[in-house]
Amino acid sequence: MVLFSALALARAVRLAPTNGLLRMNTMARPTMLPIGSARHMPRSRIWLVRSMADDAAALGDLPTVDEDGQPLSKNALKKMMKARQIAENKAAKAATGGGGRDGSGVSGSVSGGSETVVDEAPAPWSFEDLGVIQSTRKPASSFSAVHELGVAGGPSPGEEVTVRGRLSTVRGKGSSCFLVLRSGALHTVQAVFFKDRQFPQQSKAMLVRLQALTEESIVEVVGKLQPADVLSCSQATVEIAISAVRLVSAAAPKLPFEIEDAARSEAEVDASEETDRPLPRIGQELRLNNRWIDLRVPANQAILRVKSRVCALFRSSLAAQGFVEIQTPKLVAGESEGGADVFRTDYFGTPACLAQSPQLYKQMAIASDMERVFEVGPVFRAEKSNTRRHLCEFVGLDMEMAFHYHYDEVIEVWVWPLEAARRGGWRLRGAGWAAKRASGRGRAGSAPAANREPLESGAPTVAVPRPWCRLGI
Secondary structure: OEEEOHHHHHHHHHHOOOOOEEEEOOOOOOEEEEHHHHHOOOOOOOEEEOOOHHHHHHHOOOOOEOOOOOEOOHHHHHHHHHHHHHHHHHHHHHHHOOOOOOOOOOOOOOEEOOEEOOOOOOOOOEEEEOOOOOOOOOOOOOOOOHHHOOOOOOOOOOOEEEEEEEEEEEEEEOOEEEEEEEEOOOEEEEEEEEOOOOOHHHHHHHHHHHHOOOOOOEEEEEEEEEEOOOOOOOOOOEEEEEEEEEEEEOOOOOOOOOHHHHOOOHHHHHHHOOOOOOOOOOOHHHHHHOHHHHOOOHHHHHHHHHHHHHHHHHHHHHHHOOOEEOOOOOEEOOOOOOOOOOOEEEEOOEEEEEOOOOHHHHHHHHHOOOOEEEEEEEEEOOOOOOOOOOOOEEEEEEEEEOOOOOOHHHHHHHHHHHHHHHHHHHHHHHHHHHHHHHOOOOOOOOOOHHHEEEOOOOOOEEEOOHHHHOOOO
C-alpha cells in the first residue's frame, strides 16, 4: 500500500505534465489518475491506492473512475470484480452444459438463498421446488409404494427408488438430516442425508434446504435403498439414502394441531394431566373443523379403510353366491318402516322423507324374480338419543333372497359374508400395527401370540388382532 496525503498529491499535480493525467510510477503497475480529482480533494481525507500487482491484474479492463471522473471506491471495485467473476462462471457452466436443471436430469449444484456455490464440482444430489404442476412433463421413472419397501417382492436394498409422501417428521442435527415420509397415513419410511467432505459447501446448502422443510409437506424423494434398523417406522428394515428431493406442496409452518397430538389416546392425555408437562387435548370441534388433517391420524384413517374392506368383502361374498347388487331411492314419499322417526324434507313443493331402509325395494326385486339381491347404502333415522355414539345416518349392509322350504337356507347363505368379513380382518393386520408404528408407539414385529387364531381346522395359524375380528354388522 502507498499512502498519499492531499498536500503530497497537490505538489505532484503542480509538477505533472499538462495532458491532464498523473502517472504514479511508484506502483507495481503504473496507473493513470485524473488530475482534476486530486486538485479538489479535501485536506482531511487520505488517498488510499492499492498497489499490489495481483489486484491490478484482477481489475483488468474494469473502469477505475465513474462517469464524472471521480475515482471509484474500494467497495464499488469489489462489487464489479465479483459480478464479473459470477458472469464468467455462469458462462463457463453454460459452455460445458453443466448449468442448472433440465427437464429429465438431476441438478449438479445446490443454491441456498442468494449464495451460490461456485468453487466445487457439481454434486450428485439436488433439491428442487416443483411449484405448480401443470402436466408439462411426464418423468420416465416410476414410483415405488412405501409399503413395498423392504418386503418380499418389493425393491431390494441397493436399488434406486422414487417415493412420494408427506413429511411426518424432519430431524436435523449438525451434519445430518433425517426425514420420515408417510404414505396413506399408515406406512412410513426414513430417508437420510449426511454432509459430504468432498462437497462441503453444497452439502451444507442441501442440509439447510432439507431442515427448512415443514412437516406435512408433500415431497418426492429419490435415493438408494439401504438396510437399516428403524423401529419408529413401519418399514423398519430399510431406509433411503437421499440423492434428490423435490418439493411438491409445502405445508404451512403452523397447523391447527399436530398429528402426533391427535394420535394420542384419551388415557395417555388424562395420565399426563398429573405431570408437570401435560399433553395437549385435541377437542372434537377442532378435529371436525379441520377434518382433512384429522383423517391423517393413522387410527382415524384405519377406521375408513376397515369399513371399505368390510364392504368389499360383503359384496364379493354375495356376488360369488349369485346375488345382484341394486341401488334403491333415498328420497321417498313416506316412512319405509314403522317404529322409527324419519327426516322430513321438501321435494319441489311435495313432502318427502329420507329413506329409513331399502326393505320395500328389496321385496319388490324378489317379487320381480331376481331371487337374490343386496345393497350397500346409507340409512337415515331421526331417532333422538342421549349418547353421542348413536348414529342417525349409517351405512347399511342389506340382503334379500327367496328360499324354498326353510329359513335355515337364508342363514346358511348369510353366514358367508359375515365370515368373509371376519376372515378379512387378518389381512388388515398390517393396517393396525402400521398405525401404531406410524404414530411412534409401536415396534417392529408381528401380533402377539395371544392374538393368533386358526382360520379353520387344518389351516396354518395366521396373526389376527382380535379387535379387527369383532366387527359389528
